Amino acid sequence: MTVMKNELISRQRRKALGMMGLSGAVSIAGLSKSVASVSVPDSRVRDGQQQVKAQSSGCVPYMGLHQAGIVTPRPSNGMVVSFTVVAPNKQELGRLFRILTNRIAFLTTGGVLPEWDPKLPPPDSGILGPAVSPDHLTITVSVGASLFDERFGLSAKKPLHLQRMWAFPNDALNAELCHGDISIQFCANNQDTNIHALRDIIKHTPDLMVLLWKQEGNVAPTTYNAAHRPENARNFLGFRDGSANPDAADEELMNKLVWVQAGSDEPAWATHGSYQVIRIIRNFVERWDRTPLQEQEHIIGRKKANGAPLDGGESEHDVPDYQRDQKGFRTPLDAHIRLANPRTAATQENLILRRPFNYSNGTSKAGQLEMGLLFICYQANLAKGFIEVQNRLNGEPLEEYIKPIGGGYFFTLPGVVDKSDWFGRTLLEG
Amino acid sequence: MKQQKAILSLSVAIAMQLTTSSSFAAVSPMDLVPPIAQYKLYVLKNSNQLLKDTEQFVAAVRSGNTEKAKALYPTTRISYERIEPIAELFSDLDSAIDSRADDHEQAEKSSDFGGFHRIEYALWVESDTTKLNVVADNLLRDVRDLNKRLATLTFPPEKVVGGAAVLMEEVAATKISGEENRYSHTDLYDFQANFDGAFKIFSLMKPLLGEADQKFVKKTDANFQNVFDTLKKYQTKGGGFESYEKLTERDRKMLASRVNTLAEDLSKLRGMLGLD
Numbered sequence: 001m002t003v004m005k006n007e008l009i010s011r012q013r014r015k016a017l018g019m020m021g022l023s024g025a026v027s028i029a030g031l032s033k034s035v036a037s038v039s040v041p042d043s044r045v046r047d048g049q050q051q052v053k054a055q056s057s058g059c060v061p062y063m064g065l066h067q068a069g070i071v072t073p074r075p076s077n078g079m080v081v082s083f084t085v086v087a088p089n090k091q092e093l094g095r096l097f098r099i100l101t102n103r104i105a106f107l108t109t110g111g112v113l114p115e116w117d118p119k120l121p122p123p124d125s126g127i128l129g130p131a132v133s134p135d136h137l138t139i140t141v142s143v144g145a146s147l148f149d150e151r152f153g154l155s156a157k158k159p160l161h162l163q164r165m166w167a168f169p170n171d172a173l174n175a176e177l178c179h180g181d182i183s184i185q186f187c188a189n190n191q192d193t194n195i196h197a198l199r200d201i202i203k204h205t206p207d208l209m210v211l212l213w214k215q216e217g218n219v220a221p222t223t224y225n226a227a228h229r230p231e232n233a234r235n236f237l238g239f240r241d242g243s244a245n246p247d248a249a250d251e252e253l254m255n256k257l258v259w260v261q262a263g264s265d266e267p268a269w270a271t272h273g274s275y276q277v278i279r280i281i282r283n284f285v286e287r288w289d290r291t292p293l294q295e296q297e298h299i300i301g302r303k304k305a306n307g308a309p310l311d312g313g314e315s316e317h318d319v320p321d322y323q324r325d326q327k328g329f330r331t332p333l334d335a336h337i338r339l340a341n342p343r344t345a346a347t348q349e350n351l352i353l354r355r356p357f358n359y360s361n362g363t364s365k366a367g368q369l370e371m372g373l374l375f376i377c378y379q380a381n382l383a384k385g386f387i388e389v390q391n392r393l394n395g396e397p398l399e400e401y402i403k404p405i406g407g408g409y410f411f412t413l414p415g416v417v418d419k420s421d422w423f424g425r426t427l428l429e430g
Numbered sequence: 431m432k433q434q435k436a437i438l439s440l441s442v443a444i445a446m447q448l449t450t451s452s453s454f455a456a457v458s459p460m461d462l463v464p465p466i467a468q469y470k471l472y473v474l475k476n477s478n479q480l481l482k483d484t485e486q487f488v489a490a491v492r493s494g495n496t497e498k499a500k501a502l503y504p505t506t507r508i509s510y511e512r513i514e515p516i517a518e519l520f521s522d523l524d525s526a527i528d529s530r531a532d533d534h535e536q537a538e539k540s541s542d543f544g545g546f547h548r549i550e551y552a553l554w555v556e557s558d559t560t561k562l563n564v565v566a567d568n569l570l571r572d573v574r575d576l577n578k579r580l581a582t583l584t585f586p587p588e589k590v591v592g593g594a595a596v597l598m599e600e601v602a603a604t605k606i607s608g609e610e611n612r613y614s615h616t617d618l619y620d621f622q623a624n625f626d627g628a629f630k631i632f633s634l635m636k637p638l639l640g641e642a643d644q645k646f647v648k649k650t651d652a653n654f655q656n657v658f659d660t661l662k663k664y665q666t667k668g669g670g671f672e673s674y675e676k677l678t679e680r681d682r683k684m685l686a687s688r689v690n691t692l693a694e695d696l697s698k699l700r701g702m703l704g705l706d
Contacts, residue, residue, distance in 0.1 A: 086687040119701035206690035207653075382663045 004267030082180030177406025217357025301335030515593030
């Protein structure tokens with residue numbers, strides 16, 4: 001008799017839980033207000049390293065004209081994951097984007113996980129505990145050129161410059177680390193927040209996409225000092241990285257450099273999207289560490305200690321004057337920063353918004369450190385942005401010490417503007 | 431007659447186990463008896479087949495008939511792969527029969543690397559079976575031992591039901607990459623057998639699932655069908671399979687996705703039946 005009663009309870013309980021599962025993220029996200037202190041993000045800060053870990057209940061809104069994770073502050077931990085879509089048709093691709101939207105809504109807002117029948121696998125990995133904290137998590141969804149092949153009938157809608165990344169002269173691309181139908185960028189204060197989000201998304205989409213490759217990285221949080229402009233984190237070559245990044249807080253500038261605008265040559269659905277470039281760039285750090293300091297500084301074009309330009313100044317925020325150094329006596333003509341950004345009127349349109357992380361992946365077969373830069377950048381025009389800049393960099397002396405091995409070109413979808421909206425809607429319905 | 435007796439004693443064992451351990455049972459313990467008994471018959475049938483096939487395989491290896499041994503290798507493994515979740519309950523035998531080179535610290539050079547994959551290595555890579563008599567004899571001894579142990583095993587219901595998911599987890603984690611039969615590339619035989627084994631369990635348990643679970647049943651049936659259809663594309667005229675290297679990247683991804691989905695869905699089967 002007891003057994004039967006328990007059976008009944010278990011059945012009903014499962015039914016209720018099952019229904020909860022159907023309504024999915026929406027009902028769970030509804031609970032979230034009690035946990036997450038939904039604050040207006042400090043997105044106007046130029047870069048996000050000064051975010052301190054104590055703010056981990058902070059929430060970066062996922063909703064907006066543009067996706068979060070591009071001009072919003074960069075937290076300490078980043079991860080890029082690429083997927084192959086196996087959805088059989090356009091309708092199922094739409095289902096994938098809707099699921100992603102629901103999961104992103106929940107994961108970036110946080111909430112308390114529902115109670116669960118212990119006889120069933122839990123719906124959540126539990127690595128953030130029973131209350132999921134948003135931790136400034138942003139999840140940014142982008143699509144690769146391969147999504148526009150014959151499978152979904154989207155070929156006429158491919159963004160103008162989107163293409164499969166090809167190898168530049170110094171690249172040694174590893175096919176297992178390249179391209180993909182969809183890329184998802186995760187950024188959060190803590191690494192486990194990104195991993196939790198990834199595992200959640202994988203658990204919800206096994207029939208629609210398959211993992212292709214993943215790269216994690218992080219940057220040291222720099223201390224905030226009200227008296228000074230924040231300093232950029234150092235890369236694994238020991239130099240400050242991002243000094244000449246355009247100001248992400250400058251909306252007008254971002255509209256010009258980062259976001260596809262209405263009335264451009266791009267398909268209308270792509271408005272408010274952006275081109276994303278991912279490059280996994282291995283650094284040969286042992287060799288770099290055996291290179292004389294002055295040579296390192298000439299290769300990069302900055303002082304290693306304080307990031308100042310080689311023609312003077314005291315910090316990375318000082319601007320080099322190449323006009324007065326046309327022969328390259330102070331800053332060599334082939335120094336990395338000089339080639340990347342010659343600071344002429346004409347090259348202003350080639351500026352890109354970088355959001356890199358350092359990665360460290362164990363050791364190489366040769367017994368050297370396998371580490372480098374998870375380079376991520378955004379621009380409104382891929383040809384004028386990354387591709388033009390990289391073409392200028394081809395053959396630079398720094399190439400002796402770096403080797404791009406993976407990554408891809410993607411197009412970051414426009415943002416979701418309200419609760420009924422979903423990522424990719426303008427692409428699939430437009 | 432002997433089999434009927436076996437089933438009867440088995441049913442009693444299950445009933446006792448269930449009434450003591452599973453107070454949350456969503457199905458009556460007695461309902462589980464017939465499918466578990468049928469599954470036991472399935473396992474025993476495959477175990478007997480495995481023994482018969484292994485005898486021939488080992489004889490071919492010992493006589494130095496490598497062509498014949500190569501031909502028998504993938505088909506001999508089928509009955510083992512079908513019943514893997516149960517065979518694995520004897521972990522000593524499983525590692526002796528089916529471990530791979532990377533389960534051993536010195537890989538192929540390890541002195542304790544034996545079983546099917548050691549012979550596979552000798553057949554396809556070393557092209558030399560002259561030093562394999564001991565390995566072959568041990569394999570036959572272990573398969574015989576497994577056969578004996580299975581005959582007297584009381585099948586734990588949660589292991590049987592959970593076995594469907596276990597098979598999918600194994601394919602998802604270490605087989606879809608083609609690393610199981612890395613020398614012979616006969617992985618598609620193993621795949622078919624693993625899916626057969628999981629589908630058997632699912633089919634036997636299906637009638638016990640209620641109205642509320644019919645969506646799951648439909649979806650899982652469709653996913654199995656999808657996998658079987660994909661595998662069929664690679665079937666050869668004689669009923670065998672093409673080399674795993676022939677699998678297109680897209681089919682590999684498609685299989686991976688179905689396996690992941692089946693693993694995700696079948697992971698709930700135990701709970702659905704109220705088993706611990």
